[in-house]
Amino acid sequence: MARLRLKDLRPGARLPVPLYDDQERLLLNAGIVLSRRNLDRLLARGVSHVRVDQRHAEQLTNDGKAARARRQQLSNDAARSEPQESFGGRTFPIDAFIHQVKRSRGRVPSVDVEQQFDQTIRAAEANVKLLFAEIGASAKIPGAKVKDITVETAEQLAADLDLFMRLGINVDHSDSSAYMHGVRVARLAMSAGTIAGLTRDRLLGLGMGCLIADAGMAAIDRSIYNLPRRLTRSEFLEITKHPGRTFDMLTKVPEIPPDARTVAYQIHERWDGSGYPRQRRGVQIHPLARLAMVADVFVALVSPRPHRAAYSAYDAIRIVLTETSQGRFDPASVRTVLETISLFPIGSIVSLNTGQVGRVVSTNLQDYTRPIIEPFLRGSRDWSGQPIDLLKDQDLRILSAHASLDDALEAISNSPGFEEALASEFD
Numbered sequence: 001m002a003r004l005r006l007k008d009l010r011p012g013a014r015l016p017v018p019l020y021d022d023q024e025r026l027l028l029n030a031g032i033v034l035s036r037r038n039l040d041r042l043l044a045r046g047v048s049h050v051r052v053d054q055r056h057a058e059q060l061t062n063d064g065k066a067a068r069a070r071r072q073q074l075s076n077d078a079a080r081s082e083p084q085e086s087f088g089g090r091t092f093p094i095d096a097f098i099h100q101v102k103r104s105r106g107r108v109p110s111v112d113v114e115q116q117f118d119q120t121i122r123a124a125e126a127n128v129k130l131l132f133a134e135i136g137a138s139a140k141i142p143g144a145k146v147k148d149i150t151v152e153t154a155e156q157l158a159a160d161l162d163l164f165m166r167l168g169i170n171v172d173h174s175d176s177s178a179y180m181h182g183v184r185v186a187r188l189a190m191s192a193g194t195i196a197g198l199t200r201d202r203l204l205g206l207g208m209g210c211l212i213a214d215a216g217m218a219a220i221d222r223s224i225y226n227l228p229r230r231l232t233r234s235e236f237l238e239i240t241k242h243p244g245r246t247f248d249m250l251t252k253v254p255e256i257p258p259d260a261r262t263v264a265y266q267i268h269e270r271w272d273g274s275g276y277p278r279q280r281r282g283v284q285i286h287p288l289a290r291l292a293m294v295a296d297v298f299v300a301l302v303s304p305r306p307h308r309a310a311y312s313a314y315d316a317i318r319i320v321l322t323e324t325s326q327g328r329f330d331p332a333s334v335r336t337v338l339e340t341i342s343l344f345p346i347g348s349i350v351s352l353n354t355g356q357v358g359r360v361v362s363t364n365l366q367d368y369t370r371p372i373i374e375p376f377l378r379g380s381r382d383w384s385g386q387p388i389d390l391l392k393d394q395d396l397r398i399l400s401a402h403a404s405l406d407d408a409l410e411a412i413s414n415s416p417g418f419e420e421a422l423a424s425e426f427d
């Protein structure tokens, strides 16, 4: 997002994208013409600066010198940020966190490294458990601790995004306690935010918001949440109060940035206005919250609930895609989350058109239906250790995802690829 002075905006320009204030509140919708009256009204409301999508900043200002400087800056940035092959050949803003992120793409150097990584991830979870116990006991949010935990999460993510997702997100979801839900949503949202090109600050705000979004739930009888049946209207109304409670708890915490507060407050809104607490819709919802809600729903689906078993990641994605086609989620945010976890998330067991079985070890940003897989060698009953990039080997194709290795080995699947049916939903 670019920050522009209100007085630099060019009257008469039609907004190609929405205009936000510094708190990311919507000021003017896309399509509106910047009239003098509009600008005067904003000024009267005390707005001195606006935020707008970087790519459209220049066409909205009449400051030639500033525009030239920005153009120069952009071309300098482009020169400095060499496209990274590992990130799909895309370019990202120079300040995007993704430039600090490494990917092993399934090539884990040694068992030791993986074990160490696993230990730091579990230690972080133990910290979050303590954090939630503290919030439950004091009804206060220790901001510095929330921030420390999130900074550490960003460091783990940067050390190896693939290992981070395999050990931190695609793990056994049998523990569906509030703190583990927050941890997983934060990890998935931060991974997706990284791939969306967010800056470190934005990413931390997103992560903190996801981590403690349910802090306000402590004030609500949690037994309601775990009832093994559909909620009654009054029980549901009780649940809808928790984002507001979290927001109130957070306003008194200086370490928590406005991004995090907004994410926690809006994570249960929906793109079509069917969410809560305010029934906001579309671009009225903060961009980070739109990403967070997809991560939140995905993690909820792959976690068991008292009234249902956990869905497989593959089925969870299908549900999210169906709901997206019904308007419930922002398609751009869904696409980002999908690019992050891929249609076949890291750790998935898949069968190929060649009759081979493999496990997904890394995703490919260019095509979420063609991840990198490691084949299973039936002869030696072991993983081959030789990853195959399905993007490079176009003769290979995933036919099906399976619940387990045994299922995959047993199945002789002749079903047509789901990927074509699902990919076409976005076209």
Ligand SMILES: [Fe+2]
Binding pocket: 213, 214, 242, 268
């Ligand atoms: Fe919640």
